[in-house]
Amino acid sequence: MDAKSLEVLRILENNGRTDIPTIAKMVNLGEDAVSAIIRQLETDNIILNYQAVVDxxxxxxxxxxxxxxxxxxxxxxxxxxxxxxxxxxxxxxxxxxxxxxxxxxxxxxxxxxxxxxxxxxxxxxxxxxxxxxxxxxxxxxxTYKHDGVVFAEPKTDSRNVVSP
Known part of the structure; x- marks a missing residue:
């Protein structure tokens, strides 16, 4: 597997909803080339499924x-x-x-x-x-974390700003 295919795979593993134009810009390839890479990854059963992580x-x-x-x-x-x-x-x-x-x-x-x-x-x-x-x-x-996704609510800093 070539380096560009690995890059595309890592992007999709991180976020399966990343669209083809965005992936193309990220890996510096044309949209047709990215579509062909994704189709091949699916055909070769390297990409098996696209799933949402649900709380x-x-x-x-x-x-x-x-x-x-x-x-x-x-x-x-x-x-x-x-x-x-x-x-x-x-x-x-x-x-x-x-x-x-x-x-x-x-x-x-x-x-x-x-x-x-x-x-x-x-x-x-x-x-x-x-x-x-x-x-x-x-x-x-x-569940605290699943498939790289943290389930905790982001904490906000509620301290007052103190200046001299």
Whole structure:
């Protein structure tokens, strides 16, 4: 991948709503060239999706529940963790799935409406998979920063100006 494509990719990763004329000026290319780069990045499955980062605590009455589940599994001969990971990420509740180093093998991020819904997922779906040896569930209590976006309200300086 060339340097201009990487520049375009970084700009879109920072803000997927940046328009083509702005990107063209930022990378010193024509708009047609930038459009071609973006199309190629999408075709090559380098750009997979464009998403908004939403502060759900301000958007609706019930925020729902997010849980991060550490999972210890038995890897399968010849495919390692890939086969069990595929079975897990196919559940609609699963928002993200990562292979991890350390005490646990997989980190699963799921969303539900209630803690009971998360508990049912763990006990009825995740823990019943033959390859799953153990799980540890962590519930998200508050979001401070997500995908590089800080959720705190900007603080204003309310001190009075003092001059001699």
């Amino acid at each position: 759900w605590s301000k958007a609706r009455e019930s925020e729902g529940v997010t849980a991060m589940i550490d999972v210890k599994v038995t890897p399968q001969r010849g495919v390692g963790f890939d086969e069990v990971a595929e079975r897990i990420y196919r559940f609609p509740e699963v928002q993200a799935l990562y292979l991890m180093s350390g005490a646990y093998d997989l980190a699963v991020v799921i969303e539900g409406e209630t803690m009971s819904e998360i508990a049912a997922f763990v006990s009825e779906k995740l823990s019943t998979l033959d390859e799953v040896l153990s799980t540890t569930t962590h519930f998200q209590l508050k």
